[in-house]
Amino acid sequence: MKAAIMGYGTIGSGVAKVLETNKDILAERIGEPLELKYILDLRDFPGDPNEKCFVKDYKEIVKDKDVKIVVETMGGVEPAFTFVKAMLEAGKSVTTSNKALVADKGAELMQIAEKHNVNFVFEAAVGGGIPIIRTLTACLTGDVIEEIDAICNGTTNYMLTNMEQFGSDYAEILAEAQSLGYAEKDPTADVEGFDSCRKIAILTSLITGKNVDFNDIPTEGISKISATDFKYAKAMGRSIKLIARSVKVGDKYACRVAPYLVKPENMLYHVSGVMNAVSVKGNMLGESMYYGAGAGALPTASAVVGDMVFLAKNVDKYVKIGWTSEKYQLSDPTQEQFRYFVRATASQSNIENEFENVEYANLDLDDEVGFITSEMTEREFNERIAALGGIISVIRLA
Known part of the structure; x- marks a missing residue:
């Protein structure tokens, strides 16, 4: 099975290394060898073990019907989106480590993948090598x-x-x-x-x-x-x-x-x-x-290659993930409730007037007071600190 990598930076070169180092076990798990045919990058890499694979035009990969799996490790939204979209439309499945692309265009790319009976997956986009x-x-x-x-x-x-x-x-x-x-x-x-x-x-x-x-x-x-x-x-x-x-x-x-x-x-x-x-x-x-x-060449590449194995086992078969383009309306963040740690230059009497029940966490600093509030909504807290004034910093308690 033929594959291509778009972007030969830290992660892309890591993917190539994993494919070579673990080629025998990957072939066993997939049922056939997984061969790297193309690497897309505008730079030259003389002496690289994969020197014969380099191309500078993504359309060379698009046109090659033998390539079934494409890895995108370029980063950013463009030109990554244009390139990935073209690969999916050409009937190639894609895995990416690019969280900017997935966060911005993930739903759209999954729709394109479904239409063309291929897959768009992104295990490495969150948490690097962690399989989340x-x-x-x-x-x-x-x-x-x-x-x-x-x-x-x-x-x-x-x-x-x-x-x-x-x-x-x-x-x-x-x-x-x-x-x-x-x-x-x-x-x-x-x-x-x-x-x-x-x-x-x-x-x-x-x-x-x-x-x-x-x-x-x-x-x-x-x-x-x-x-x-x-x-x-x-x-x-x-x-x-x-x-x-x-x-x-x-x-x-x-x-x-x-x-x-x-x-x-x-x-x-x-x-x-x-x-x-x-x-x-x-x-x-x-x-x-x-x-x-959560980062690094080989941990992230490990997650990418894991996706490649998944894609190789599901060639010409769309696997539904369940992320539609319909916008999700998050709840009102001002209604979330927290306890807050506050550093302020206000007097204790003014603090207690505004916040009533507080716990002090003093370091005996001359020019400030540290205190923890009771649980309240973000909106209520913002109103009270605006009235108190003299706020140095605020950190929520988990």
Whole structure:
């Protein structure tokens, strides 16, 4: 069976390596060898073991009827969307690791795949090597998923872990993460939570069967988290994690990406460094957690090649995932209820006038007070902090 890779960066080259390293076991599992015929990339790779496979025009792959499986690891929405659409319309199944493409165009591409009796799959788009997509679409289909809580960005988890362990401030640890290659030169997508937002949109689309627009999800990153916040967290026996959350409230789901203060009994408390984890609560199963490498060439490539095996076993047969283009209306985020940790310059009497029952988490700092509110809606909380004033930072409690 012939395959092609579009994009020969970190993940694309990792896919080629997995195909070569594990070729015998893959042939056994598929029932025939899986041969890499084309690699699409505008760059030249002289001396590469797959040098004979390189092409610069995607239409060469489109026209070759022998190619049944295409891997997209280019990143971004365009030209990836144009290329993937052309492959599906030519009767080729596609797997991608590209969360931007899946979050923006996933429902549309699945419709195209169904029309042409092929498949569009994307296990590696969320959580790298963690098998969470097929877990939700195949293994947990007997459950109603009540909640998903995910640490699904290795860059931010690495930064928060090191801020906690070494007392570093945000700017200091960001520079270190960039120097080690964990953070991009422009880290905005990671540190402001946009990457995690797209991933929770994908997971929520899968469990609702409708299209969740990532633009509708309230998103906060970690750029306002400081070393002082971690001192408070330690005093409260908690840690700070950037969590992408989808929770069933009544008959609707509410989604949010934000830093949360988590307790040791929460399984996500123990996820450190660049690792990812997804906690899933089903109405029958209860809570389960899926943990592993959320990025990197070989862990992500492992998930991509797993998809390739699935596609090879389902050639010329569309396998329904159940994600339509109908827009899903998330619940009103201002009606979500949380307890909040607040740092403020206000006096304790003013705090108690606005919030009544509070727990103090003081570090004996001269110019501020830290306190935890009772549970209330986001709308009510925003009204009360507006009246209080002097707010330094706010972090929700998980």
